[in-house]
Amino acid sequence: MIIFNEVSKRYPAGYEALKNVSFHLKPGEMAFLTGHSGAGKSTLLRLIALIERNSNGQIVVNGQHLGRLPTYRIPYLRRRIGMTFQDHRLLVDRTIFDNVALPLVVAGYRPQEIRRRVRAALDKVGLLTKEKNYPITLSGGQQQRVGIARAVVHKPAILLADEPTGNLDPSLAKETMQLFAQFNQVGVTVLIASHALSLIKTLGYRTLMLQHGHLVGDTRISRPLR
């Protein structure tokens, strides 16, 4: 589903954030991406969604060679991906409903279908009663879950999450990770960047470890503990 082959990323300023990174994430797999702050986790996720283009090597996502993907095709690549962000990136002047509906509106779904799917997604993250609220009225954890609902509402094949438990307390963090595991169980390929190493260890999923842009560890665990 996601193949990295000797991938490097050099930012225009000259800093090399990723160096010869190779790994293969199979369809339906779930993995964590960990490492110190500045190790290149966010950069790696950004390469997958073509928010940045890699400088060297090949990336294949959903069977598409990103290096050969013309710019005008990028929106269609992103419609197969769901993303959450550390700073949530919700639209503050839109209701929770409108925020979650965004990927569906963009893809041209009909209104009834949008209503049905948004409600289902909000129900899944336990925020159905908040659909008419504005993001500002929600706690950080709730906003994160709105972001998760928005990331899955269009039933993407791949789910990318950047520090989804950033500033959540441990029990809420664990709940959030379990939510991702549930999406993984219905076939979504999930890649979560997180530096919460201790939490990751208790969950027992495959873990990719980055250090100064190098992939220094790839621990596979055959069966996730639940």
Place this chain on the structure above:
Amino acid sequence: MKRPLTPPPNTPPRRKTPPPKLGNVWLSHQMSVFLASLGHLLRSPLASLMTTSVIGIALALPTGLYLLLENVRNLSYEWDSSVQISLFLKQEVDEAKAHILADQLLQRPEISNVQIITPVQALQEYRNLSGFGEALTALETNPLPFVLIVQLATNDTQAGSRLLEQLGKMPEVEVAQFDMLWLKRLFTMIEIIRRGVLILATLLSLAVLLVIGNTIRLAIYNRREEIEIYKLFGATNAFIRSPFLYLGFWYGLSGGAIAWGIVDLSFWLLQTPIKQLTALYHSQFQLVTLDLISTPILLLTSALLGITGAWLAVGRHLKEIQPS
């Protein structure tokens, strides 16, 4: 925490929805974006009014000048029945001699028509026009001579001048003069002014383009974060472009409406003095204003300027905004 998604018991079972017709979805989406962009304009009425007023004034200027020019041209067309020479005959020339002279003149190839105005007719006309009716009825004898109105067959002013000279030397003729020679000059001038107005209109349209382009540019930057998020979730450029194009359309259209208001008001204010002026010339003159043809043209032009200005701004600035 998680409830299954079942319909409430009193709703009928949902029928399977037919596959989405993309055309309809697209159209209804465009409609809602179209109206939302109007809402965007109305949400900050003062700022919008200022922008649209600038557009309106910029468009009213060439529109008003153009209409003014059309009116002057209409007026002069009415007055102009090609070039005429008026021959004021000597007092002693009577009706019979005037007719003989008229017949002689008609033989000449340069002359297409000769009209005789008797002293009685002349007096009547003068009475009607000048407003001295009372004073003139007090006159015992008619002091006016016979007048021949000579229509030239040619528009050539040199030939006209030669003819004027010849006619002036005829023994029966007291005075020979061109009628409304200034009209010919006016026509040339109108042509010059018309080009001036055209240049002005082009320049001001350009200014409107810039104003709208700049307004849209600001709107784009104000919604920068929103645009980035839309792009992150797979919005195409066309998707992001359309609300701004519609915004440009609304700016242009409302600017056009304001221009229409300004021009209409101005001509309404001009109407009375113009009526007085044209009445003096005994004319059937009708004031040309913005009518059922020119009004839509004005509004369409302004809306198109709006869309074009927005298109230019969007083309330049949307590419710059990429999610990070």
